[in-house]
Amino acid sequence: MFKVLKVDHIGIAVSNLEQAKKFYTETLGMTALGEEVVEQQKVKVCFIPCGDSEVELLESTSPEGPIAKFIEKNGEGIQHVALRVDNIENALADLKAKGVRLIDEQPRYGAGGASIAFVHPKATGGILLELSQRK
Ligand code: ZN
Numbered sequence: 001m002f003k004v005l006k007v008d009h010i011g012i013a014v015s016n017l018e019q020a021k022k023f024y025t026e027t028l029g030m031t032a033l034g035e036e037v038v039e040q041q042k043v044k045v046c047f048i049p050c051g052d053s054e055v056e057l058l059e060s061t062s063p064e065g066p067i068a069k070f071i072e073k074n075g076e077g078i079q080h081v082a083l084r085v086d087n088i089e090n091a092l093a094d095l096k097a098k099g100v101r102l103i104d105e106q107p108r109y110g111a112g113g114a115s116i117a118f119v120h121p122k123a124t125g126g127i128l129l130e131l132s133q134r135k
Contacts, residue, residue, distance in 0.1 A: 002091040008084035008132045009047065009054040013067045014076050017044055017059035024048045024055060036111045043067050045111045056082070056111070080118070082130035088115045091131050095119065107133070 014020035017035070024030045025048070033047045042065030048055040058079060060068035070079050085091045088107045095102060103118035110116030110132060119129040 002085050002087045002094060005084040005086055007053045008082040008130075008134075009056045010078060011056045011058055011080040011082060011130065012077065013058050013060075013070045013074075013079040015059065015071060017046055017057055020057050020059075020076075021046055021048070024057075030055075037061060038109070038111050040109065041066060047112065078127075080128040080130050082116070082132045085131050085133055088117060088131055088133040092117055103128075 012020070021032050025032050030048050030050060033049065035044055035046045037044045039061075042060060042062040044059045044061055046057045048057070058067045060066075060071070062068065067079065092102065092105060092107065096105060101120040101123040103120050105117075107115040107117050110130075113135055115133045117131050119131065121128050123129075
């Protein structure tokens with residue numbers, strides 16, 4: 001059993017994190033949290049809290065990274081939507097049992113120490129869906 005708790009964040013692929021961050025902080029007046037490089041995903045991220053959810057800006061640290069490839073194919077923009085779940089292991093086991101196409105069958109490290117896993121867009125109506133469990 002697992003429960004979806006809320007929209008955790010919206011992940012936005014950007015070419016230049018500093019420049020993108022300025023729009024949210026200076027133009028919209030939001031407050032950005034610190035930046036973090038997640039080596040496994042070849043990405044530098046910055047979370048910007050927005051009420052009960054967050055905006056996650058993602059800049060690739062390598063031309064081979066998934067964010068660089070996303071931008072090459074689609075341009076900058078929304079790359080994924082993340083839903084917070086109460087138990088990610090149970091969520092993955094349950095979705096697998098239901099035959100849902102998963103990108104990650106095991107949770108992996110996500111920015112901020114979250115446990116995350118991606119569900120394939122073919123299973124979700126066309127969006128890359130991240131499941132996220134925070135400590
Ligand atoms: Zn994310």
